[in-house]
Amino acid sequence: MALTKTSFMRGMQCPKMLWLDKHHPELQVIPPHVQERLDEGNDFGDKAMEMFGPYEEMTVYRKGTTIPDTKAMIERTADAISRQVNVICEAAFSNYNNYCAADILKRTDSGYDLYEVKNVPTVAEQHIKDAGFQYYIIYRCGVKIGKIYIVTHGQDESNPFVPVEVTREAKGYYKWINDHIWNLNRRQKEAEEIQVEVGEQCANPYECWYYGYCHKEQQESQEQDKL
Numbered sequence: 001m002a003l004t005k006t007s008f009m010r011g012m013q014c015p016k017m018l019w020l021d022k023h024h025p026e027l028q029v030i031p032p033h034v035q036e037r038l039d040e041g042n043d044f045g046d047k048a049m050e051m052f053g054p055y056e057e058m059t060v061y062r063k064g065t066t067i068p069d070t071k072a073m074i075e076r077t078a079d080a081i082s083r084q085v086n087v088i089c090e091a092a093f094s095n096y097n098n099y100c101a102a103d104i105l106k107r108t109d110s111g112y113d114l115y116e117v118k119n120v121p122t123v124a125e126q127h128i129k130d131a132g133f134q135y136y137i138i139y140r141c142g143v144k145i146g147k148i149y150i151v152t153h154g155q156d157e158s159n160p161f162v163p164v165e166v167t168r169e170a171k172g173y174y175k176w177i178n179d180h181i182w183n184l185n186r187r188q189k190e191a192e193e194i195q196v197e198v199g200e201q202c203a204n205p206y207e208c209w210y211y212g213y214c215h216k217e218q219q220e221s222q223e224q225d226k227l
């Protein structure tokens with residue numbers, strides 16, 4: 001696989017992070033509060049699948065594992081679209097090996113509306129970029145996307161799913177993604193570790209899981225310089 005939404009965004013935050021994900025993921029240290037937030041987000045996403053009533057979920061796991069079988073998911077999605085299924089969850093697409101799995105596609109008269117589910121009270125720019133990436137891949141697979149929504153976590157816990165429309169903003173990221181996706185694909189395959197100075201990107205927009213590794217490296221090189 002080339003890039004996913006997550007790897008693209010991680011590469012845009014720092015190309016070294018993308019490289020380490022591919023070559024040395026064992027160096028990741030995920031802080032417990034981040035892991036907790038990721039788990040909560042997964043639960044919220046699972047519940048959101050029912051927000052439009054009956055749905056078909058495209059998730060397929062490799063036999064005996066919890067690793068998604070992306071090829072089988074893409075095939076299942078193509079079949080669901082050909083059957084004009086009304087609500088498709090975890091709809092998977094691939095374009096030149098770049099891959100996405102959209103949280104929810106809801107059929108319309110002319111194609112599908114796209115819903116990205118985020119367990120957050122308000123929409124941030126990063127969420128719109130995420131939706132833009134999904135749109136980029138799906139559009140290039142020839143599926144027509146009408147409106148795009150971020151589903152936020154509202155205050156009414158009996159019905160917490162609040163869609164916020166971001167169609168214009170998310171589609172507006174198409175060129176930005178196209179301008180970077182091919183270079184990031186190339187960079188993640190480089191043989192040598194990408195060298196990037198530690199800096200603001202280590203905590204913005206997300207705290208980097210290689211923070212300890214890179215900052216220790218930098219500290220060691222500063223100590224070497226003093227000798």
Ligand code: SF4
Nearest residue numbers: 014017202208211214
């Ligand atoms: S700690 Fe900083 S320099 Fe190192 S991979 Fe993460 S963002 Fe990049």
